[in-house]
Amino acid sequence: MSVGLGTEAPQFDLPGVDGQNHSLDSYGDAEALVLVQSCNHCPYVQAWENRLSAIARDYADRGVRVVAVNSNDAANYPEDSFEEMQKRSSARGFAFDYLYDEPQAVARELGAERTPEVFLFDRDRGLAYHGAIDDSRDEDGVSQQYLRDALDAVLAGREPAVSETPAIGCTVKWKGHFHRARESRPRPGERGDGIAPLASDPVRPRASPEALALLEQVPAELGGVVRRGERLRAFASLGLAAGQVEIRAEVARLELVLVP
């Protein structure tokens, strides 16, 4: 789940394809800051990247900075490595900064789910608009310029008329979200191999009190980002080893299975 409107921009200090590090403070002079969860390999990103460059150019004189952030797991998606980012930025002549969030911290703090996904922060760095760049991946079919309209509003000191839209695109590629064959894993309810199922009913979890307590902590632990099939790594504070818990359904319908 993404952060809500008004939420402060996350702190970051990330390497850019220009060879420089860029932090939130380094954009301190900007009248508005557009963070776009992005990457190289996604066709939705590629379909929109020229329009993002055009927005960066068109609004530069008005003090807007556009920053694309790639947080994807480059180990499993090598097209999204920093080197490939540099190549693509150069080849396509990006008019926006393009930063590499290797630790995935920015994506996690934003609660980003898709690429591309826009987070527009106003002068005070509160989230003013979140969602899509416009309403059509085909630029010939665009009828609503969500980001441009939101920028115009923010620069005029107004709230955007449309402040949230669904971001359509590829999923953010989280580390530890490498899909493996299920045959090697226990299924819910299986026993006899040292694996203890915590809950097995995907609709009404029959979880133990400990498991239910664990569920309540999951969204906060991951900044609200929990997806079907996601293997979680941030469970140290919950007394579980990294990678020990796998989410096999949405939070509201969660079944948890301890895995080796």
Added chain:
Amino acid sequence: MKIEFLFWRECPSHPEARALLDEVLAARGLDAEVEEYEVKTNEEAERLSFPGSPTIRVDGRDVDAAGASSRPALTCRIYYLPDGRVSPVPTREQLEEALLK
């Protein structure tokens, strides 16, 4: 005619591609069964030489031969429009050409 429709659920393009495929089949009066297969794991992607979602094969031939040899992965597949722009779904023309061969 055997039509295979392979997709990965996390990529949002497959419903649009499937609808386009059905539309082309109906428009051309082709009564062919479409076998849908959801690719869920990297191992499956490797085994099926799945270059991304969606992938459509007619009698074993990919509707976009140029993209068929991309690295197998759970990802959204890139298709190229005639003007060089990219799309997450094949074009109507690509589907028609593959189906009418």
